[in-house]
Amino acid sequence: MVDKQKGDLIMKQTTLIVIVAALFLCCMCVPVGAIIQEVTLKGTVATLNQPKNMLTIEHPQQYGCSYPATGAPVCTYTPMSVEVLTGTVPDPAVFSVFTNGDPVVATSIGGAGETWITLAKLFGSRPNEEFVTDIVGDFSTIPTPLMGNYALDATTVPDCAACTGTTCTAQSSNVKVMSEGREVFAQALKPGETLNYNGRNDGSSVAVTFVKGQALSSSCPGKAGMIGPQAVSVYIIKVVPPISAAQVDIRTATTTRPDEALRTAAPTVATTSSPAMIPTTKSGMLPLAAIGAIGLAGLILVMRKE
Known part of the structure; x- marks a missing residue:
């Protein structure tokens, strides 16, 4: 009888340790931000409503990636079940950059449409010719590369006296310009x-204008480890393509990028209706939160039994 009681006690203690360890791992693995879903899609500008600060995209295709057992992820655009999506724009500059009929890549927050946090104008009519020439919003959410083999990187600096939860008002943004994979210029930008x-x-x-932005509060004193929405910033970006950005392939009489001249390149992003595609969002914390809730329930149950 005594041995059985000891065994039960050891089992309860072991269960308690496992639950506490699981809860600890959940807390350690959860990122500071990125809990509000972001949806990236491609389509065509249908209407712009400046008085209401709205833009509508027609024939949207959602971006997502599948992850095979071996090899790199395969990222594609899949037609959505809706014909149009409408949302508010990140900045009024949208109405001077975009016009009806422009091909765009857009990212919304909190679901598809409703609130656009990024709008990017596409250059090129074929999948392997799609590049971005203009962006209004948070460029880090756009998977399509910039025209001219340029790339950008930015780190916002928080104003630790102006924080709410996981985000603070950004007092500046450290922007880097990359050309052909090398950093060629960097500058700290204040809003405007x-x-x-x-x-x-x-x-x-x-040209990169830092309009306004947010920075994660985790670098501020006493703010580490907080959980909440991701930081979102607004930039206005304009890329003027190289003079040789388009030329005629003498064999096909079609206009191509310089690196496609006299050869055929396979598309890097395809349009598909594969059901196995996983949409790319920033809501990865939800499964971890569920695990944490289950662990907490188990802990309460064990304590009650004791």
Whole structure:
């Protein structure tokens, strides 16, 4: 009898340790932000309603990736079940950058449409020719590369006296310009300031205006480990393509990018209706939260039995 009681006690203690360890791991694995779903899609600008600060995209296709057992992820656009999606724009500059009929990639927060946090204008009519020339919003949410083999990176700096939960007002943004994979220019921008780079001698240039933004509060004293929405910022970006951005393939008489001239390139992003695709969102914390809730329930149950 005594041995049985000891065995039960050891089992309860072991269960308690496992539950506490699971809860600890959940807390350690959960990122500071990124709990509000983001949806990225591609389509065509249907209407712009400046008085209501709204933009409508027609024939939307949602971006997502599948992850095979071996090899790199396969990312595609899948037609959605709706014909149009409407949302508020991230900045009034949208109405001077975009017009009806423009092909765009857009990202919304909190679901498909309703609130656009990024709108990017596409250059090129074929999948393997799609590049971005203009962006209004948070460029980090757009999977399509910039025109001219440019890339951008930005780190916002929080104003630790202006924080709410996991986000603070950004007092500045440290922006880097990459050309052909190398950093070629960097500048710290305060809200309203603009960076300009045109150092390649090929007629191309990049202009980045930091309109406003947020930064994660985790770097501020006493704010580490908080859980909440991701930081979102607004930039206005204009890429002027190189002079040789388009030329005629003499074999096919079609206009191609310089790196496609006299050869056929396989599309890097395809349109498909594969049901196995996983939409790319930033709501990955939800499964971890569920695990934490289950662990907490188990802990309460064990304590009651004791």
